[in-house]
Amino acid sequence: MQSTQLPPFSIRIFLPDGDPDGLRIIEKSNWTGIGVVFTRTGYKAALRRDEFERTGVYVLVGSLDDSSLPTVYIGEGDPVRPRLENHNAKKDFWDWGVFFVTKDMSLNKAHVKYLESRLIELATAAKQCNLDNTNNSSQPSLAEADIADMESFLADMLKVFPLVGLSVFEEPTQQDTSQHELLFIKAKGIVASGYETTKGFVVLKDSQAVIKEVPSIDDYLVTLRRDLAAKGVLVESNGHYLFTENYLFKSPSTAAGVIQALSANGRTCWRNRAGKNLKTLQTSNSTTT
Known part of the structure; x- marks a missing residue:
């Protein structure tokens, strides 16, 4: 039976604390993005990373006793740190999170609002999780070239998510x-x-x-x-x-x-x-x- 061969790529995972279950910095070949995976217990220590001071999009992940599906919250921040600080104080469900920024600081507020909206759209369609978001995020007006860039950035994010144990955006x-x-x-x-x-x-x-x-x-x-x-x-x-x-x-x-x-x-x-x-x-x- 014939199958479609996907292009190969490499992923680099750096463990700043030497703990495979702790803080992880993820980079993909030929990509300006950086993924940062952190646990709630290690959140305060992770804040020393300068990636928290950049503009990005994030996903918080946890579970509720009355559901077999994970609960996630999708958001954006310019920068991400104040939003995550707020969620650390006010949201109880999440155990870990991941956010994405860029090496060259090229993401702006409109970019991450677009990424947030698209991730909510994908998670809603896939029905693999319970969304903690109370409202859908409307897409901002972006130039055609910016939309193309963000869709490319999103495609790379979607390749990283399963590698960190998050498969809630897959729609078959x-x-x-x-x-x-x-x-x-x-x-x-x-x-x-x-x-x-x-x-x-x-x-x-x-x-x-x-x-x-x-x-x-x-x-x-x-x-x-x-x-x-x-x-x-x-x-x-x-x-x-x-x-x-x-x-x-x-x-x-x-x-x-x-x-x-x-x-x-x-x-x-x-x-x-x-x-x-x-x-x-x-x-x-x-x-x-």
Whole structure:
């Protein structure tokens, strides 16, 4: 099966404190941007970095007890430090954050407002998180050249986010399904289809899911199904749930569990048209390459 080869790039991660879980400075090849990842516990110590005094866009990440999805807040600052100081005092949910500035101080207020707006737009569409933002950020008026520059900057940011453990901006609706072998689940009167990618497992629009959950279902799956119903990804239709859009799950097992309303092994549940399960397909692929 033919696949599209993405251009390679390199990432440099610098640990100023020598702690892999602490402050991280991230740079990408052929990019003027700098990413700064910090924890809430190490926030005060991280403030000595001069990157906090620059204009940038940031994302705060945490969780809430009543949801299986991460909670994020997206904002901008000129510079970022006063805004982050305010959130450190007033927002309780977040555990860590990441912000992006430039090496040459080329970002201005309008640029980061544009980036903030686009990130909110992407996170809203992907439905992979709960947004703590109360209002959508309107895009500022930018010259055509500035928009092109910011879209290029955004594309590089989106390549960095998964590397720091933040995958809430991925929307699989634009993926070409001809590049992947379709897999299916047929059980309890429902039919679902999807495919595996390097980012996780995509369940396709119009797939069906069981409504009634078995008593032994994992609490995480119960909460995730509730989250997806609340976001309109799952809607009731003719005695079952229906996926209203393509949705990216972290794994085949999570996808299979949501669909069948029980804890499941996605490697054995998902099968191709010939009836071979995903585990068999993966094993045969690894022995032939």
